[in-house]
């Protein structure tokens with residue numbers, strides 16, 4: 164834990180496992196929108212972020228989370244299995260005659276966005292729009308953001324709000340069996356959800372629901388290629404897929420960095436964090452802490468127990484963790500069943516230069 168005085172990134176940086184866990188468990192640390200000081204004019208981004216369960220007040224968080232969480236229980240998520248399997252098989256079919264595939268855009272992205280689009284009830288064919296919006300949104304909340312990325316993000320946010328307003332209008336007139344229609348019912352029946360919260364929830368689910376899952380699926384495949392012994396182990400014993408997924412989450416955590424604000428003076432490991440100060444939690448580093456994980460920089464797909472923090476912890480623990488695990492499991496299982504000798508095209512596979520997410524630019528495999 165140390166304090167940075169760099170103007171743009173002022174606050175406490177926490178990289179250790181136990182310290183990260185302490186902060187996540189401590190309700191005096193609040194999750195707040197990561198809006199930088201130079202973006203006072205970006206009201207539309209701020210409003211959407213403030214109405215997301217991830218960044219709202221503890222009281223609104225409880226209400227919003229309890230409304231949405233029932234749609235993401237392991238049993239409900241398991242109902243998506245046939246759709247996920249069908250989508251994976253179609254994607255593999257599309258590339259199998261080519262002999263090569265670009266994992267991110269041919270496989271991970273279309274899978275994750277089709278699944279969340281199907282759950283929300285937005286047209287799957289719109290996924291090229293989601294890709295653009297997510298990319299700009301992600302950049303705007305990253306440390307490496309610039310005024311230009313914030314400008315793009317404002318435009319993307321306006322487009323995404325307009326998009327969901329249109330879908331909500333359509334579902335209000337003609338409800339379907341999708342999540343948006345169900346949330347509208349909650350809003351109308353008990354006034355439990357405001358209009359801004361409904362839009363913010365749709366945006367959060369669309370963005371949180373696929374960017375990190377794309378990262379998990381693509382990094383997992385890359386890790387297996389980089390670690391042929393582990394790949395062989397998994398091919399010999401496909402049952403290891405469950406512990407393997409947990410290890411991929413630990414080793415290349417898709418969400419690398421999250422933030423909190425101290426609501427009062429709090430002492431962590433003798434450091435006094437003052438009220439209002441920002442705390443940055445480096446989940447990727449905590450998950451490689453050698454005081455917690457034996458051989459922490461080694462990929463071991465049999466690692467068990469594996470109490471990683473890739474999905475966060477406590478109040479804001481990832482709501483989509485069961486869905487993400489299921490998608491990754493099916494995507495990797497089916498790929499290994501179909502491809503005998505998985506290899507990357509030479510020199511391939513590099514990560515984006517952003518701090519907040521472990522995100523592969525592209526990965527060509529044969």
Ligand code: HEM
Nearest residue numbers: 216217371372375376379417421474475479481482483487
């Ligand atoms: C929260 C990671 C997939 C929806 C979180 C948090 C993390 C995370 C670290 C906690 C953030 C914090 O405490 O500040 C991941 C990873 C995923 C993934 C690594 C994939 C591998 C998903 C999916 C969905 C989803 C598929 C939705 C369908 C959410 C929501 C929250 C959240 C709504 C906010 C929960 C709250 O504030 O109570 N996720 N996520 N995530 N995630 Fe995920």
